[in-house]
Amino acid sequence: MQTFAGPVFTHFRQSLGMAETEYQRSLSSEGFYLQFISNSKSKANFFLTNDKRFFLKTQSKKEILFLLRNLKKYIQHLEMYPHSLLVKFLGVHSVRLPEERKKYFIIMQSVFYPDERIEARYDIKGCQVGRWTEPASEGSQIIVVLKDLNFEGNYICVAQQRPWLIQQMQIDTKFLQDLHVLDYSLLVAFQSLHADERTQSWSFVNLILRTKKSMNAGGSSTTSANTTVPGIVEEEVVSGTEQCSVKETSATNRVIKKKVCTQLSAESDLSDMVAQNRRLLPTYKNPLHVLDGPELRYFLGIIDIFTVYGFRKRLEHLWKRIRYRRQAFSTVSPSRYAQRLCQWVETHSV
DSSP states (O other), X not given: OEEESHHHHHHHHHHTTXXXXXXXXXXXXXXXXXXXXXXXXXXXXXXXXXXXXXXXXXXXXXXXXXHHHTHHXXXXXXXXXXXXXXXXXXXXXXXXXXXXXXXXXXXXXXXXXXXXXXOEEEEEOSOOTTOOOOOOOTTOOOOOEXXXXXXXXXXXXXXXXXXXXXXXXXXXXXXXXXXXXXXXXXXXXXXEOXXXXXXXXXXXHHHHXXXXXXXXXXXXXXXXXXXXXXXOOTTTOEEOSSOEEOOOSOHHHHHHHHHHHHHHHHHOOHHHHHHTTOOOOOSSSSGGGEEEOSSEEEEEEEEOOOEEOOHHHHHXXXXXXXXXXXXXXXXXXXXXXXXXXXXXXXXXXX
């Protein structure tokens, strides 16, 4: 097996707070890999590690070369925007099987992790043509990823985090537009929050943990604990330069919380927080792809970022303009594609 850009990906995994032993353990688990049956038109093969944390996906040599050529830009984007929705690529490899051509594959973080309570999954492109999938029959154990037309009538309800979501979509799609990429998807899944999860989400101790998590995500140590952080509740915390005022019966807890708040306030840098479009991360696994709304927990991530708007795609665009008059199809210019997907998020979020 051949590994590409190994040191770069090792450093990137560390920046995500991922222990190398934990990563290797997931990949080399004694349990079988799980094959994921995709309804994608591509001929790629998908496999999940036994713990369902990581996806392995076969890619063409052309797609691998595109990723490696733009790897520096990709890493820089995620360093600049640590809470980006872009899928996290963790490794690129190739393997040659006996009497077969060399196969290339990538390892990436699963957006839908952990998946035990997920109720529905969607692959969104912001268009209509070919964007309906027949749902699984009632009682079926088959997991079906639905599409745009299946989502109609639903909304992503993230309340005060909606402005953050819209802005991050604009930032990430602008990055992909600059790479002349199209045909990527926004993955959306949701699960119901338990009553205790809804209550715990806004407790003070949980708020402190989430703020610290937000500060550390992406390897940076400067994020504001100010109330302008998306997801924070103004009535619960009032932070200042010297103190944090909290109603609390325990004197010990009051001292600890005051100390933490003072430290957070001293370390905070509002300009960095705004520039990096950070949000208050949940105290939950896979926090970079999870947003908690009032009633539902959402899993969101942008995947399939390898299709370049070259000569073949331009011809496909011209043909589809004739074939699908007055209908929205996927093969459009990168600028139009980015604009349309962002518009979809604005229209389908509250």
